[in-house]
Amino acid sequence: MRPIIVFSDLDGTLLDHETYSFEAALPALSRLKQLDIPLVLASSKTAAEIAPLRAAMGFAHCPAIVENGAGVLPPDSGEDGAGTTHEKLVAALDALPAELRSCFSGFSDWDVSEIASRTGLDPSSAERARIRSFSEPGLWTGTETQLEAFRSRLLQSGIIIQKGGRFHTLSLGGNKADRVGKISLQIESKKGSRPFCLALGDAPNDIAMLEAADCGVIIPNPAHGGIPxxxxxxxxxxxxxxxxxxxxWNDSVLSCIDEIEKNGT
Known part of the structure; x- marks a missing residue:
């Protein structure tokens, strides 16, 4: 049977949108560990946020995709180890015309208490969310026409915008799908055969990852418009x-593993 690797978004997918709990997914997480199937977390969260979550789930030995694919957290590490581009993002934002800059309010504009209020995170988690290396999430309050102008001006600096369940996130390129391909190749070189990739997500910024996988699962999220x-x-x-x-997530992962084992693909 081909090796299997699972790529998963966090907020609204593996984590409950309101409580951030993954308790309901424990049976599937246990099954993955039993079968030695890697779980690669793929989220807009920072390395500082993902490292303790990854350890709590029992997958510290697996890499993780951080800040919407702008960086990778190596196995058994709490650091990104790949430099930072966050300062460039903030500088590009501040160089925008005032009428566009005022429509975007990001994590760098907020203190810890405001991040906690806007995300529902506790203060210590909000502090970790503020430690950004590769991206700048925030809220857009302007019109769609202004958003297109905002997007166009930032693209001139190489900055892309991805829409998640809560925020618009700015980064200097790279997305979850890019990282899926690279991590899959690394697994292939170790195992000697191309792994079967299962991906799960709930928001528009997960679409490319879902489409890049052998099997993609859309997790419904009543808190936002979801995926078309x-x-x-x-x-x-x-x-x-x-x-x-x-x-x-739990139901889907268990079902998919049963299918893969039955079909031997």
Whole structure:
């Protein structure tokens, strides 16, 4: 049987959108550990946020995709180890015309208490969320026309914008799908065969990752508009979970593993 690797978004997918708990996913997490299947967390969260979560889930030995794919957290590490581009993002933001800059309010504009209020995180978690190396999440309050102008001006500096479940996130390139491809190649070189990639996510910034996987699972999230119909759903390569959050994640991962084991693919 081909090696399997699971790539998963966190907020609204493996973590409950409101409580940030992954308790409902414990049976599937246990199954992954039992079968020695790597779990690569892929989130807009920072390395400082993901490292303790990854350890609590029992997958500290696996790499993690941080800040929407702008960086990678190596196995058994609490550091990104790849420099920082955050200062460039903030400088590019501050160089924008005032009428565009005023429409975007990001983590660098907020203190810890405001980050906690806007995310629902406790103060210590909010402090970790503020330690950014590669991206700047924030809220957009302008019009769609202004957003296109904002996007165009930042793109001139190489900055892209990805829409997640809560925030628009700015980065200097790189996304979750890019990292899926690179990590899969690393696994292939170690195992000697291309791994079967299962990816799960709930928001628009997960679409490329879902489409890059052998099987993608859309986790419903009532808290936002979710993901529109994707082409891969026509042939079953992309499917939708029956339940939201970690409950849907648990059900989907267990079902997919059963299918893979049964079919031997």
């Amino acid at each position: 119909k994707l082409a891969g759903e026509m042939n079953g390569r992309i499917r939708r979970a029956r339940f939201p959050g970690p409950e849907g």
